[in-house]
Amino acid sequence: MKITQTIKYCAILLGVSTLAPAQRGKDEVPLMRPDEKKAVDDQTFGFNKALEIAVKDASKSTVLIWGRDKKPRELVYGTVVADGTQVLTKWSEIERYVDTLYVQNGSGEAAKAVVSGIFTDEDLVLLDILGESFAPAKFYESQLPLGRFLAASRPNGKPGAFGVVAVLERNLREADRAHLGIMADSKYRGEGVRIANVQPEFGAAEAGLQAGDVILKIDDRMISGLQELRNALSGKQPGDKVVVEIESAGKQQIFEVMLSNRPVFGQFSGGRLNQMERMGGDTSGVRDGFSRVVQTDMQIKANHVGGPVVDLQGRIVGVTMARADRTRTYIMGSSAVVDVLKGEADTLVEARTKIGLRKKEMAKQRLALLPKARSQGKARDPRRMRRHLSDMERLIERMDSEMEALGER
Amino acid sequence: MLDETGSWCRLCEVKRISAVALGSIMSFGIVSAREPANSIADLVKLETKVSQVAAKTMSATVALVSEKTGSSGSGVLVTADGLILTAAHVVQGMSEVDVYFPDGKKWLGKVLGANYSKDIGMVKMIEAGPWPHVELGESKPLEAGDWVVALGHSAGFDPARTPPIRFGRVMSDGPGNFFTTDCTLIGGDSGGPLFDLDGKLVAVNSSIGWSWKNNNHAGVDGFREDWDRLIKGQTWGTLQMNPLANPETPVLGIGMGMRSRAKGVPVQKVEPNSPAAAAGVRVGDLIRSVDGEPVREGSDLQQVLVKREVGDRVKLGILRASKSLEIEVELVKREELYKTR
Structure with missing residues (x-):
């Protein structure tokens, strides 16, 4: 028999220590029968149609944020707030483009935008829309219980992602522990x-x-x-x-x-790795350290965060903050958003100083810990080796998906 | 010659295209098996059920942690006296394991048996209890589109949060006792429970593929088959990510010949004492369909069989000396016919 194509069955076991990148197969789900594919595709279609009703109003308050370097780039989504002349969005995603920003709603109306203030600790930024106003979001402040259905809106009136409340609101900030x-x-x-x-x-x-x-x-x-x-x-x-x-x-x-x-430099996170993990764009560059977020299982694209999240009744119950990994997307509940907006924002200079200081502090703490670790036989410690291994594996995954993305263009 | 249990890499592109054409023939009868989700009212009903499942099952979803090996998985209690179902690879190489409840309390568990071929294992609480526990459901009736809720201590036990809830549906049934959902899993979720919308346990989490939609679970009916051996502490089987090489994969007991111009799978060998031999399959037969579903080549046949279960009877459509006939064969475990290492 002629072998025309090799397809590896790509499944990996889920023990923390054994997580390894799978060989990327041709199929999303190997062994899926055509009737099964049809059943879930039909179901997805009906489900998304139903969700369109829920996100309808919120999508009017959802904007796409553009920046420009050599050419215009779609950066991330944003939520129209206040009287319709301001947009709340994810700071780290627009940081490099602060002088070239404009926002666009679902009807195609676009306007220039400038930074009004930065909530550096939450990785959020408030933009002023120049000479234009859009439909502002009405935040519905309520507790989000486990299992609550949530949909992220897009400017085009379609749901961007669906998920349930996976973990109740909590503080992710290591420094607060x-x-x-x-x-x-x-x-x-x-x-x-x-x-x-x-x-x-x-x-x-x-x-x-x-x-x-x-x-x-x-x-x-x-x-x-x-x-x-x-x-x-x-x-x-x-x-x-x-x-x-x-x-x-x-x-x-x-x-x-x-x-x-707790030291800002968490036990084993690596700045270098964070940087690399941004490659491929699957997860958000800044995806941790938020002070009040709800964990969901939403599978949202990293460049589709920043917009409103609704419940099934179409009420805006929060905004998406970050795609953290395969299982996690963080959203900030409406009460927390309202509180953040009431708080004092940093200026551009203040925000950059804060981030610079934080990076320095991280570097310092890492240095302080290194010599001791080395003297203990760093290279032979199996847990550390496993961690290194999984770091490497994640890098390979990133590079793999980057290559794939390039291939698709 | 290649036998039907050979390597997975023989599935080729051509087959996939041919398979797509069959889609519409087989899609009946599935729709009624699951809750509809076509309106907000439908979704509100689903939402209520998911919340109820979370509330009902959370306290029985435990983390299984070995301080010595640094490994961390999940499990779920199914009896008041503390029987925990988990994945075999979670308790691999352990005799005792720390059991963490979502409230942060730690207890000790004794590792009982494990069947690595099915990736299922058991642990028993040392203390008598009574413990919070969940009801057992059924995994065999599950089909693509059935709603499910997954829990597990993702990325290891974290005292700062309860085990995250994930909602999704069955994407694909099989191979064997395994099935796939789009409830996203990650390291640490292994052995964690998967529930139907009544909060009954239908599977434990086992493995993942690259895609977010490819999350694999070991069905609870697999536990039922092996219950007594697991309770007694027996350990057997092989961890095998390739479903065709899995010792418990269902087979007919034939060797497949080279592809010819005719559409079908030529039988080049019939294993002695195999169900194929007993049913009268002969060398030289051309297998053209399984239960009415056309098979054009070996990879089609493999893909059909790997989704069936041991004990299932399949009707082979055979061409023998220019005559069509049907032969019914009962599938057996691969390990019963072939030596596995």
Whole structure:
């Protein structure tokens, strides 16, 4: 038999440690029968038709934002706010084009836009529309319960994406989480968590904890391992005090530790990787660190975020903030949006200074952690290697999809 | 000569085009099996059900974490005394596992059995309970378009959030006990539950492909078949991402000949003691259809069979010495006929 084309069955197991990029196959779903394809396609058609009714009004308040370098570029969507002369959108997506922006609604009406103010911490920007006004969004402020159906609108009156509330509103900001200021020794196999390194100027170090100490208890909670330690701290706020029981050189000791803000540089995120992950455009460049967002399973395109999100009754319940990965899209609920708009915005200079400082701080913290990690045999630590491996795999995926995108043009 | 259990790479482009033409013939009877979604009123009904499923099942959706290996998957409790269903690869190489509930509380579980071919496994809570648990549903009746809700501790247990809910539908049924949905999964979701709209467990999460629409689940009926062995702690089977090489893939027991000008699959060998042999399939027969569905070449036949289940009876349309005849054959597991490594 002649082999005309090789098709690999591309499925990968879902253990955290075993996630690997699959070989990209020809079919989205291998082994899908024609009758199955027809059934789901018909269903999708009916479903989207029904959603069109829900997004109808909101789409009038949805604009496409353009920028120009060598040629005009479609950047991202935006939500018309205030009296119809302002647009709220995603700051990181328009940052490079602040002098060449214009906005366009579904009827094709376009107008120049300039930056009014930036909500740097939420990666949002408010634009002034020059000499034109569009239909402003009416925000419907309500709690978004688990399972609530949501649709993202597009300027053209079609739903851009559908999803359900996957996780209730929460704060993703690492800096707002309580933190002891230690690095755990991943090679330690006994009960508790052995400290590999204490971070200077953080709570644990200030209280006198040292590398080699084994944490056995936080308040009254036994700590069997790292996950348990994380859980014990998850309900706490920075500034709270906890009683830490440790074993040091065979002796048990009690310390009182004031919990710190978590370092901006999260445990293992990499700026370099973030940059690379933007390639291909599948996920948003800035997709974390929001202070009040609802997680959904919406499969929205990264350049279709920034617009309104409606419930089935057509009420605007939020705006899309970021496509984070395969399973997650973040939206900001209407109450949070209204609060953000009431707050004070940064100027262009302030926003850029803030971002510059943050990058510097990240670099500093990373440097502070590196030498110690290296001395522990960084290259041989299997967890670290796995992480490197998965970083590499993600890079390969990005490059792969970039190549694919180029091929399609 | 290639036997029917050979490598997947034999599916070729030509077949795909020919398959499209069959579409309209087979699309009856599916529509009635699922809830409609053609109006806002339909969607509101679905929404209510999804919310109810989430509320009903959340507390029984656990994370299975090994501090030693650093691996993290999911599972779901199905009895008050703490029986957990999960994916085989989640508990691979473990005898005990930490069980985290969505409220952050940790307990210890004992790993029971696992069938790697189906990617199903069991864990039992050490403490007696009573534990929150879900009801078992059925996976065999599921068809493309049936609505489902997936849960799991995506990317590992995170005390800052409950296990994310995903809503979607069955995209494709099979191979074997597996099926595909568009509920997006990611690392850590493995072993997590998939529910029907009544909140009954229909599968556990198993693997993903590149596409967002390609999320694979191991059906709950596969657990039923292996229930006693799993409870007893037996471990068997092979983790196999290629469905044609899976030891539990259904086969006829024939060797396929080279493609000829005639449309169909020439039988070049009949395995002794195979169901094909028992039913009277002979070397030299040309298989032209399966249950009335035309097969033009070997890859068509493979694709049809891999979507059936062991024990299913299929009607082969055969051309023998210029005469058409029909032979009914019961499918068996590949491992019963061929040695697998």
